Amino acid sequence: MDKTQPSPQTAPPPPTLEELRHSCSHVLAQAVVQLWPGTKLAIGPAIENGFYYDLDSSHAFVPEDLPVIEERMRALCKERQRFVRTEHPREEALKEFSSKGEIYKVELIEGLPDATVSYYTNGDFTDLCRGPHVRHTGLLKHFKLMSIAGAYWRGDEKRPMLQRIYGIAFDTKEALEAHLVLLEEAAKRDHRKLGKALGIFTFDDEVGPGLPLWLPNGAAIIEELESYAKQTEAAAGYQRVKTPHICKESMYLRSGHLPYYKDSMFPPMEFEGVKYYLKPMNCPHHHKIFAAEPRSYRDLPVRLAEYGTCYRYEQSGELFGLMRVRSMQMNDAHIYCTLEQFQDEFLAVCRMYLEYFRVFGIEKYVMRFSTHAAEGLGKKYVDQPELWKKTEEMVEQALIHGKINYVRVPNEAAFYGPKIDVQVWSAIGREFTLATNQVDFAVPARFDLTYKNREGKPETPLCIHRAPLGTHERFIGFLIEHYGGRFPLWLAPMQLKILTLTDNEAAPAQALAERLRAAGLRVELDVRPEKLGHKIREASLQKVPYQAILGPKDAAAGSVMLRVQDGRQAPVAFDALAEKLLKEVREKTPAPLIP
RNA sequence: GCCGGGGUAGCUCAACGGCAGAGCAAUCGCUUCGUAAGCGAUAGGUUGUGGGUUCGAAUCCCAUCCCCGGCUCCA
Numbered sequence: 128m129d130k131t132q133p134s135p136q137t138a139p140p141p142p143t144l145e146e147l148r149h150s151c152s153h154v155l156a157q158a159v160v161q162l163w164p165g166t167k168l169a170i171g172p173a174i175e176n177g178f179y180y181d182l183d184s185s186h187a188f189v190p191e192d193l194p195v196i197e198e199r200m201r202a203l204c205k206e207r208q209r210f211v212r213t214e215h216p217r218e219e220a221l222k223e224f225s226s227k228g229e230i231y232k233v234e235l236i237e238g239l240p241d242a243t244v245s246y247y248t249n250g251d252f253t254d255l256c257r258g259p260h261v262r263h264t265g266l267l268k269h270f271k272l273m274s275i276a277g278a279y280w281r282g283d284e285k286r287p288m289l290q291r292i293y294g295i296a297f298d299t300k301e302a303l304e305a306h307l308v309l310l311e312e313a314a315k316r317d318h319r320k321l322g323k324a325l326g327i328f329t330f331d332d333e334v335g336p337g338l339p340l341w342l343p344n345g346a347a348i349i350e351e352l353e354s355y356a357k358q359t360e361a362a363a364g365y366q367r368v369k370t371p372h373i374c375k376e377s378m379y380l381r382s383g384h385l386p387y388y389k390d391s392m393f394p395p396m397e398f399e400g401v402k403y404y405l406k407p408m409n410c411p412h413h414h415k416i417f418a419a420e421p422r423s424y425r426d427l428p429v430r431l432a433e434y435g436t437c438y439r440y441e442q443s444g445e446l447f448g449l450m451r452v453r454s455m456q457m458n459d460a461h462i463y464c465t466l467e468q469f470q471d472e473f474l475a476v477c478r479m480y481l482e483y484f485r486v487f488g489i490e491k492y493v494m495r496f497s498t499h500a501a502e503g504l505g506k507k508y509v510d511q512p513e514l515w516k517k518t519e520e521m522v523e524q525a526l527i528h529g530k531i532n533y534v535r536v537p538n539e540a541a542f543y544g545p546k547i548d549v550q551v552w553s554a555i556g557r558e559f560t561l562a563t564n565q566v567d568f569a570v571p572a573r574f575d576l577t578y579k580n581r582e583g584k585p586e587t588p589l590c591i592h593r594a595p596l597g598t599h600e601r602f603i604g605f606l607i608e609h610y611g612g613r614f615p616l617w618l619a620p621m622q623l624k625i626l627t628l629t630d631n632e633a634a635p636a637q638a639l640a641e642r643l644r645a646a647g648l649r650v651e652l653d654v655r656p657e658k659l660g661h662k663i664r665e666a667s668l669q670k671v672p673y674q675a676i677l678g679p680k681d682a683a684a685g686s687v688m689l690r691v692q693d694g695r696q697a698p699v700a701f702d703a704l705a706e707k708l709l710k711e712v713r714e715k716t717p718a719p720l721i722p
Numbered sequence: 723g724c725c726g727g728g729g730u731a732g733c734u735c736a737a738c739g740g741c742a743g744a745g746c747a748a749u750c751g752c753u754u755c756g757u758a759a760g761c762g763a764u765a766g767g768u769u770g771u772g773g774g775u776u777c778g779a780a781u782c783c784c785a786u787c788c789c790c791g792g793c794u795c796c797a
Contacts, residue, residue, distance in 0.1 A: 276792030277725025284794045288725050442723055629754045664758035
């Protein structure tokens with residue numbers, strides 16, 4: 128009923144998501160201050176998919192507060208208060224906020240370089256904010272408060288912990304609802320939930336947190352992944368090695384890991400006066416294999432691969448299902464090569480990634496290229512700054528040359544070289560960090576790794592650390608969510624379930640199962656005296672790719688009715704069944720096929 | 723590690739100071755059946771663990787372990 132509404136020609140552009148989200152966080156703070164006067168305000172930025180506000184209140188927020196706060200926010204929005212931006216000299220703002228005891232705002236202003244700072248005011252509420260905001264609160268409609276959480280002030284664990292309230296905001300009702308549907312869908316696909324329901328893995332209090340136990344169905348997936356990886360690596364000229372799970376302290380002192388990563392390693396065990404550590408990575412062991420024999424430039428590149436089990440003492444609060452664990456099986460390999468060979472080797476690794484993405488149906492990916500700190504080389508730098516820079520240039524050139532989709536992220540490199548994190552997006556658009564690769568110029572020298580060059584002089588090789596399939600733990604966690612538990616035939620723990628109609632089919636069903644198993648297929652039998660609908664339901668809930676229905680008519684015809692979960696089906700002769708399924712397994716068909 | 727929320731049957735959950743329950747799964751019987759739940763019966767528990775308060779504790783308090791949402795971290 129806004130009579131002053133401007134004509135369409137002069138209508139202001141619709142608010143952007145950033146404006147909506149900033150404004151929502153402003154109104155959130157306003158509502159909280161009204162409900163709990165004296166709450167100190169910290170910061171309320173717009174974030175991907177939403178916004179949050181950090182608050183320091185004598186009131187301890189509980190989830191039940193969220194609807195109360197949200198109701199107050201909606202009341203404020205109904206008032207259609209204009210947001211008014213004002214500029215104030217820095218000193219004046221400092222004085223004003225310190226007089227109010229807004230210590231966090233004071234610190235924020237102190238960190239701002241500009242001579243003036245901006246406030247946004249609506250009604251009687253004013254907040255320090257850079258903006259931008261929407262014109263008035265009436266434009267804020269499609270938002271929802273989601274959760275409360277603790278957050279360290281300025282992300283520093285040594286500083287006070289504030290209370291953070293998260294919300295989401297969109298420009299349309301449809302977008303908000305779509306996002307909520309996505310969250311629901313994500314919850315349904317949660318690998319922890321599906322992993323349990325499908326009998327893939329479990330945790331046990333007495334085994335310990337972060338130490339997954341792989342159940343038979345999980346082990347079946349592991350075996351398939353591993354054999355695929357081994358096949359791929361063999362074809363790419365990798366050699367397989369095996370190394371122990373522990374080693375002496377001196378190796379990690381030499382590698383340089385111990386000073387940096389001691390906190391993330393399980394404490395050492397000591398015997399015969401020597402400390403031994405569980406290995407948190409395979410690199411030093413592989414370096415020792417490289418060093419085990421004299422190497423010539425003719426031998427390079429040397430590619431050593433191992434599905435090595437590593438142990439990392441992740442903090443208890445960091446553990447998360449299969450995604451962050453304390454024992455992990457890595458699809459690891461180290462490539463030792465010359466500077467000249469670097470680009471080809473690096474791109475071959477990238478191509479292996481792309482092939483994996485294709486096979487697993489990963490459509491969106493990005494390589495995060497992590498370099499050294501922007502200013503100087505920082506503490507992580509070991510020695511030889513020229514070589515460090517050169518390595519980064521080499522990596523970046525290889526990425527460009529190979530037309531690899533990458534983004535540059537400064538200051539997140541490993542201590543021995545630049546890092547490439549592989550981000551992928553699952554079928555429902557959730558982001559995962561699957562794997563991380565490093566280019567290492569530092570550690571081979573520390574291990575005195577050398578090869579004889581053409582002139583017979585010793586030279587230090589470059590080392591590429593690569594793990595395209597990451598760890599079994601994280602990769603299978605990703606696959607569960609990516610496929611929603613409906614694995615392609617080659618990975619499915621149970622590939623086919625034979626469902627009988629009457630007792631008369633029990634014997635032929637058993638014979639067929641034995642035949643298929645002998646062919647190498649994972650087959651289960653359901654001969655219980657249950658109705659077919661019941662059996663189909665159970666097999667569907669177990670997400671078995673194929674159901675083979677065997678009734679009197681099928682038995683007479685010498686075939687089964689091969690059914691997929693969505694109900695499509697076709698008869699397949701006993702004699703043709705194994706080959707049909709094996710073909711799909713060989714070809715790694717993404718979804719079950721009905722002839 | 724930090725802030726907050728949780729932990730009840732194999733699973734999903736109820737009971738919230740007064741006899742610990744339901745559905746599904748399981749077991750046993752009946753049913754021999756054609757495309758996502760056939761019928762009946764039985765069994766299933768030291769309410770995560772250890773203390774405390776109380777006539778009485780799943781319920782209130784303390785400690786501890788584990789899980790969840792975040793923060794921090796992620797070689």
